[in-house]
Amino acid sequence: MALLEAQDLTVRYGKALALERVSLRVEANELVGVLGPNGAGKTTLLKAISGVLASTGTLRFEGENLAEMPAYRVAKLGICHCPEGRRLFTELTTEKNLRLGAYLRTDRHAIDTDLERIYCLFPVLRERRSQRAGTLSGGEQQMVAIGRALMGKPRLLMLDEPSIGLAARMKAAIFEAIDDIRRTGMAVLLVEQDALAALGIADRIYVLEQGRVVREGPAKRLVEEGDIRRIYLGL
Secondary structure (H helix, E strand, C coil): CCCEEEEEEEEEECCEEEEEEEEEEECCCCEEEEECCCCCCHHHHHHHHCCCCCCEEEEEECCEECCCCCHHHHHHHCEEEECCCCCCCCCCEHHHHHHHCCCCCCCHHHHHHHHHHHHHHCHHHHHCCCCEHHHCCHHHHHHHHHHHHHCCCCCEEEEECCCCCCCHHHHHHHHHHHHHHHHCCCEEEEECCCHHHHHHHCCEEEEEECCEEEEEEEHHHHCCCHHHHHHCCCC
């Protein structure tokens, strides 16, 4: 049984069809990438899984039915969603933003331990712990957003465009951190525009176009396919 399994997942915005019968799975300890052009339905997919958007079809996490489950209960099961655009509380400090990720938890000692792990994963955040989040660089804000999601102690971490708008050096640091997170045994579902970077760290890939899965398979195999190399890598 897969950690996360979607079958025929369909989402509509009014009469507009955003996802059409999408099926995918994420195994425990696996990093799965979702690629596709703008408007393909990638962000919609993550929102449907996290309970932010209503969907039809089958959606299960560790065998439990997520259908019509409110977002806070989905998070409590261990699915943490790091959205596109970071969405930090800009007037609060870095540390307060991080601690907000643990709002559903009551294990105070473990929260402090996990906060220390975030500071080890992103050392610059320790230096910025008392600084208002809105004054951080774009890359540092992305680190806070990922760290905040990790503070929820997820079984599945969903990342939506974590490298968008970042300079090459900071983008490399973010992907290195994502790879480190995967190495701890955490499952990751990664939506990313930088196809080459995603293919470099993912175990498997799904490619979305116009709300449908048009390619899927091991990352190493897909990177060798002519269509993928031409359309998504420009090679």
